[in-house]
Amino acid sequence: MLFFSLCFSCTISSQAAPLSTEDEAALNTKRMGLYQQMEAVSSIPWYYFAGIDQYERNVRRSHKDIPREKGAIAIYYSPEKWAGSLNPKLNDQNPLTISLLGGLGKDGNGDGKADQLNDEDMLFTMANYIQTFGTSEDYIKIALWSYYHRAKAVDIILGNAKLFKTYGRIDLKGTSFPVPIRSNYSYRSTWGDARGWGGRRIHEGTDIFADYGVPVKSPCYGIIELKGWNKYGGWRIGIRDLNNNYHYLAHLSGFAKDLKTGQIVEPGMVIGGVGSSGYGPPGTSGKFPPHLHYGMYKDNGRNEWSFDPYPQLRSWERIDRQKKK
Template sequence: MKILKAVIVLFLLSPVLLSDHAYAAELSQEDVYKKRMELYTKVEAVSQIPWYYIAAVDQYERNVRQARRDLPKAEGIAGVYFKPEEWAGLLNPNLEDDNAVSIQFFNGIGFDGNGDGKASLKDDEDVLQAFAQYLLSYGTDHENLKIGLWNYYKRDKTVGIIIGKAMIYKHFGRLDLDTHVFPMPLRSNHSYNNTWGDARGWGGRRIHEGTDIFAGYGVPVRATGYGIVEMKGWNKYGGWRVGIRDINNTYHYYAHLSGFAKDLKVGQIVEPGTVIGGVGSSGYGPPGTSGKFPPHLHYGMYKDNGYTEWSFDPYPHLKMWARQERANLKKK
């Protein structure tokens, strides 16, 4: 009987005994977003830094950890990563130190964010509050937050990506921004094959970093997901082209357009289905060159890992997004 009671007590207490990481593994994606938003708003209440900046930093770090092999994957609700020596202090002899006083003595970044008396590197709230406290030393307004981010990452592109994410989160007011659509209307007459990695000769030997989707001249080209316009203009290879960065550090490249959607501008927030231009045959020459190949959309995807950016095959994603969009249309 005593053993049975002990098992029952353990079962009832198990949610309390679970670590943040084990607890996160038990949650649905919807619950994960809910818990993250709760964390971000807690950090905002303490630091007065708007939640969407905290969310942007957290999402950036989570994506970087997913893209790199030299960093541990995020296992909890939060994605921000601190090295043990950074957390505890470079001269701290105990890299597992969770005493906020001694961590402060050794100039570590660790912080007791939830008031439990410990500054734990394994506690999501402590980690996010620690990063917020770092930013808070620079201020809470937009420009000073950018300065704080630059001093931490020492990389202009990283600061730009994080600020872009913050603006996306601010615009939509939520975290669940994972929906995608095919870059052209599904009912349009189009065709495509997996051409990523194929040889290309114009302008020197190189590989094809994308998928070509052939369609009629002027067929609408759409943003495939939620993001921010990072680039718009001419390139001698891609012609009239647009670059959009999503919340997962992925850069979506649309090239050979016939033109841009009216009023489309750099810094604009887009969502799945936003028309950004039309299918064309521009490129392979100086500004205005067109007609050197059949009209098509060159669609490329690039991942940033905090150091550099590289292309990866968009074909599987295009197939998946088309299936998902058809399925969603059937539900309506």
């Protein structure tokens, strides 16, 4: 059996309040150490473990029926999945009986226990599951599909992994207000307002009115999940960030040169321009004043829903204004 041991404690107390900058940096260092140690013993690149863990952390925090993580690693296994659905002892930590009864739980640190609250055991269990399919990218995709049975989960995890691989780190933070602070713009909270074109529906976003052609910027680190025309949104872009949020930017005048689906974006990167496209077939424009429709959607591992982006926009605006001082 492959296993690894680290010189630091395997668990930490979960924090209800936001971590300090120093504590968060220490936690990220610990996570990175765990991912890299697991790469060394499994031949699975570290960024896939980071991508899975990041996805699961956001899922955990979206569901009250899933307990918050107790340690550095957030990968969650239900008691039945860990111990085996035929196991009468769902808190079983014996790797042998767990395996015989169809459970996934493994001993990752060599202490003779398969503890689903232990960071090393949880990561090693995932590595062992993936290894049964293979360690190349194609086999990892198949393993993720077999585990989650949800294409969206696989896509989000692979997007996370791509971001971590590209930048070589997991502390990818930073935001940007989607139009330049010094441009002429205005907006107010319009989420939930009635809309009539194309049938009765609600407004799933905030409209930022600005001059035609004003640059539109990526608000975050993310992956372009969608790019093209929609009869409602006109020329639009969808960005998936590391928090399982989908950012929808619509009514654009056009896209930045060479921008494509699957591309990585980062805060402040210009992706298009403010326009008035939409409400008709491709190319329709001018049916309303130029503005940026900004929508946000949350994926919780089961479904996706719209939420009001106005508070986020205000926060990003304040941060950008402070940077300009």
